[in-house]
Amino acid sequence: MGAHEEYGVGRQRFDVADAAPLLLDPQGVVTGWTGAARRLLAYPASEAVGRKLADLLTAEDAQRVPDLVERCRRDGGWTGLLTARRRDGQPVRVMARITSADEAHGGSRWLVLLSELADAPGWDMSRTVLERMVSDAPVGIAIVDTDLRFVWSNTALEQFGGGPAPRRLGLRFADVQPGMDAQAVEAQMRHVLETGEAVVGYEHVGQIRSAPLRETAHMLSFTRLEDDRGRPIGVYYTVVDMTERHRARQRLALLDRAGQSIGRSLDLVRTAQELADVAVPGLADFVTVDLLEAVLRGAEPAPGPFADTEAPALRRAGHRSTEDGLPETAVGIGDAVAYLAGSPPARSLATGRSWRAERLDPPAREWAEDVPGDRRAAFLEPGPQSAMTVPIRSRGTTLGVTSFFRRDRREPFDEEDLRLAEDLVARAAVCVDNARRYTRERDAALVLQRSLLPHRLPEQDAVEVAACYRPADELTGLGGDWYDLIPLSGARVALVVGEVPGHGIDAAAAMGQLRTAVRTLAALDLTPEEVLAHLDDLVARSAREQGVEPGAAGTGSGQSVGSGCLYVVYDPVDGRCAMAAAGHPAPAVVLPDGSVSFVDLPQGPPLGVGGPPFEAVELSLAEGSTLALHTDGLLARGETWAVDAGRERLRRALERAGPLDSHCRAVVDALVPARPYDDVALLMARTKRLGADQVAAWDLPCDPAVVAEARRTATRQLSRWGLQELVFTTELVVSELVTNAIRYSDGPIRLRLIRERALVCEVFDGGATAPHLRHPRTTDEGGRGLLLVSQLTQRWGTRFIPEGKIIWAEQSLTDLLE
Numbered sequence: 001m002g003a004h005e006e007y008g009v010g011r012q013r014f015d016v017a018d019a020a021p022l023l024l025d026p027q028g029v030v031t032g033w034t035g036a037a038r039r040l041l042a043y044p045a046s047e048a049v050g051r052k053l054a055d056l057l058t059a060e061d062a063q064r065v066p067d068l069v070e071r072c073r074r075d076g077g078w079t080g081l082l083t084a085r086r087r088d089g090q091p092v093r094v095m096a097r098i099t100s101a102d103e104a105h106g107g108s109r110w111l112v113l114l115s116e117l118a119d120a121p122g123w124d125m126s127r128t129v130l131e132r133m134v135s136d137a138p139v140g141i142a143i144v145d146t147d148l149r150f151v152w153s154n155t156a157l158e159q160f161g162g163g164p165a166p167r168r169l170g171l172r173f174a175d176v177q178p179g180m181d182a183q184a185v186e187a188q189m190r191h192v193l194e195t196g197e198a199v200v201g202y203e204h205v206g207q208i209r210s211a212p213l214r215e216t217a218h219m220l221s222f223t224r225l226e227d228d229r230g231r232p233i234g235v236y237y238t239v240v241d242m243t244e245r246h247r248a249r250q251r252l253a254l255l256d257r258a259g260q261s262i263g264r265s266l267d268l269v270r271t272a273q274e275l276a277d278v279a280v281p282g283l284a285d286f287v288t289v290d291l292l293e294a295v296l297r298g299a300e301p302a303p304g305p306f307a308d309t310e311a312p313a314l315r316r317a318g319h320r321s322t323e324d325g326l327p328e329t330a331v332g333i334g335d336a337v338a339y340l341a342g343s344p345p346a347r348s349l350a351t352g353r354s355w356r357a358e359r360l361d362p363p364a365r366e367w368a369e370d371v372p373g374d375r376r377a378a379f380l381e382p383g384p385q386s387a388m389t390v391p392i393r394s395r396g397t398t399l400g401v402t403s404f405f406r407r408d409r410r411e412p413f414d415e416e417d418l419r420l421a422e423d424l425v426a427r428a429a430v431c432v433d434n435a436r437r438y439t440r441e442r443d444a445a446l447v448l449q450r451s452l453l454p455h456r457l458p459e460q461d462a463v464e465v466a467a468c469y470r471p472a473d474e475l476t477g478l479g480g481d482w483y484d485l486i487p488l489s490g491a492r493v494a495l496v497v498g499e500v501p502g503h504g505i506d507a508a509a510a511m512g513q514l515r516t517a518v519r520t521l522a523a524l525d526l527t528p529e530e531v532l533a534h535l536d537d538l539v540a541r542s543a544r545e546q547g548v549e550p551g552a553a554g555t556g557s558g559q560s561v562g563s564g565c566l567y568v569v570y571d572p573v574d575g576r577c578a579m580a581a582a583g584h585p586a587p588a589v590v591l592p593d594g595s596v597s598f599v600d601l602p603q604g605p606p607l608g609v610g611g612p613p614f615e616a617v618e619l620s621l622a623e624g625s626t627l628a629l630h631t632d633g634l635l636a637r638g639e640t641w642a643v644d645a646g647r648e649r650l651r652r653a654l655e656r657a658g659p660l661d662s663h664c665r666a667v668v669d670a671l672v673p674a675r676p677y678d679d680v681a682l683l684m685a686r687t688k689r690l691g692a693d694q695v696a697a698w699d700l701p702c703d704p705a706v707v708a709e710a711r712r713t714a715t716r717q718l719s720r721w722g723l724q725e726l727v728f729t730t731e732l733v734v735s736e737l738v739t740n741a742i743r744y745s746d747g748p749i750r751l752r753l754i755r756e757r758a759l760v761c762e763v764f765d766g767g768a769t770a771p772h773l774r775h776p777r778t779t780d781e782g783g784r785g786l787l788l789v790s791q792l793t794q795r796w797g798t799r800f801i802p803e804g805k806i807i808w809a810e811q812s813l814t815d816l817l818e
Helices: 035-041 065-075 127-135 155-160 182-195 243-261 268-279 342-352 373-380 415-452 504-524 528-543 641-656 660-671 706-721 726-745 785-792
Strands: 021-023 032-034 076-084 091-100 110-116 139-145 149-154 199-206 215-225 230-239 285-293 314-321 353-358 386-394 397-406 461-470 477-485 494-504 562-572 575-581 587-589 596-598 616-620 626-630 679-685 695-700 749-755 758-765 797-801 804-812
Touching: 021 035, 021 215, 035 076, 035 091, 035 110, 035 477, 065 076, 065 268, 139 155, 155 230, 182 199, 182 215, 182 230, 215 243, 243 268, 243 804, 268 285, 268 314, 268 397, 268 415, 314 397, 342 353, 342 386, 342 397, 353 415, 386 415, 397 415, 461 477, 461 494, 461 660, 477 504, 477 679, 494 504, 494 626, 494 679, 504 528, 504 562, 528 562, 528 575, 587 641, 596 641, 626 641, 641 660, 695 706, 706 726, 706 749, 726 749, 726 758, 726 785, 726 804, 785 797
Parallel strands: none
Antiparallel strands: 021 032, 021 110, 076 091, 091 110, 139 149, 139 230, 199 215, 215 230, 285 314, 285 397, 353 386, 386 397, 461 679, 477 494, 494 562, 562 575, 575 616, 587 596, 587 626, 626 679, 695 749, 749 758, 758 804, 797 804
């Protein structure tokens, strides 16, 4: 058995032994005929010699002969298919090869070799043609023996690594492709050898060990080679590069993962971090996301890119690295980032266009200002990098910039990577902008909330106060509960706690209306039950004007209907406290000894729903007692809750002593879950008393002659207090107020001076008529007294008590005390 037969190849067609030769002269006339030609076409030599080649072909191919003769003369030969005509007229398909057969004496003839194709599938080619075809094929082809060692491979296989074909001979797959999973590939080969089943379309992903490391994907097909007896002699396999298709699938998978992972919340920093998390390691080894400070605040940045001269304020919002302790240690989340002018991130911000570099020189990577030397060194390691910067833009507005880096172990970024990065950033930009808009709206709502609630409770000497507020609406932070402290005349204070049905911005707006109304009514120095009565009328009238029926609490524009309010007035001069409630829990009182009780307070109806009149109670509080005013959310434990059980929990929480601020927060933390069922407000006020040396009072007869004595008495008191600078103004105030009391009332008069944060001058009389400020004409002889009082004092007014009225005026002591 010959060498060819040993490998099952056999003889190839177009070998001379298998062809029927004949000779033609330059004009295409047969001059030589052989036995093989006779056997193929059945013409004897006597009939064939002297005939033209065209006569031996079918009519269609006969017309091609002149052109074939011309091509032979030009190219030196021709090979192709023809249809010959046997002697009996039957056509026969033959492969023809025409070559020059020059004679020694200078004559020119053509040698024609004919091979019948009746039992062939098509154009059979010689071994030389076949070898040239597989050797020059763009598809990688190789043959391994039964030991899986290379015995042949074509040139195209070299593009997949492993060196030239001669170097592969005798080696195994693992020897020439160490970076790929050789075990998996050889397992497929063994399967084909053992079963004879071909494996088509096997996908293999590996990495070529080169600088830089490159991930590749191939599609391999395996076929068993057998000898004439069907015994396996090796495996024939082909390799097609699918790297681009594999990378396209990876990009689609990365984009799909981005769609699922980015923007799961409306938190700006979390959204930026999600972008970095998705991009590492699928796209890059290290990613930073920097957002404008204005964006992080929820503000509206300027449309379009920035000017080249601008240096926008940026903060690190997200980063991710494949290795710990690398560049992210230079700038932490939330830290300011300042890029050098002309650096790639700065250019991307200025132009609104992306940037890419396959390799970064070490100086080019010093982009950021104010990076410590040791951290800059960490940023520069471990050698050359590839980088991209992509501006974060949405709706024509630049929100920040994202930077992508690859270490030198991986192939550098290409244009496809840049397009993928732009797609990722574009998706994230929409989420970032949505989060920014949400942050802006939420902050605006919180600004509304803070503007409606007291930013800082007024300073005064009547009570030490602390407050804690916790809304049920965790998303917006808005609620309808509120509290307030309002300074009143005579060193007194009003403590107010209220709640509006519902949550969110509607409840907050309704709460703001009520708080404003309460402050207005408090300025009239009304009693607690009168304040609530006026407030009830205001809510009911407003609801009727808006078409809300009584009882439709907390709906639409009638949000205030059904609101609750507790109004308390405390006087630090005598420690008396008056209070009234409208559909609101009574306050708790913590005595100086730590015991806790709840005020027996008549419950009036909620505001705006109608019902019996409001009632007030009065009690005297020892100095150091603590009033705990709260909304019912402090006691709530779900939709149904027991008042007694809630009060018992509050009692236990209040019994724990401590500084008022921390005690207030501790009470709320102890009674309210992390996500409260209802809005919660707690206002705690520890009572104080004014000392005996801060109050001076005198009973005066109703006699005009007493006015001068009242002035002298007030002057002596101011001297004792060291307030000589206020003597002139105080004498005028005392003179005018006492004169008015004598002129317009009967009965005893009482003068009282109070030294607190202001000097308060009060004159009591039994009259029921309030004085009015007048603007006298130039010719009038009187009527200027109260006008002077209003001009020289900080404020003045009248309050009514059961026995009569008190006219008062205040002069600030703040400047004097400083």
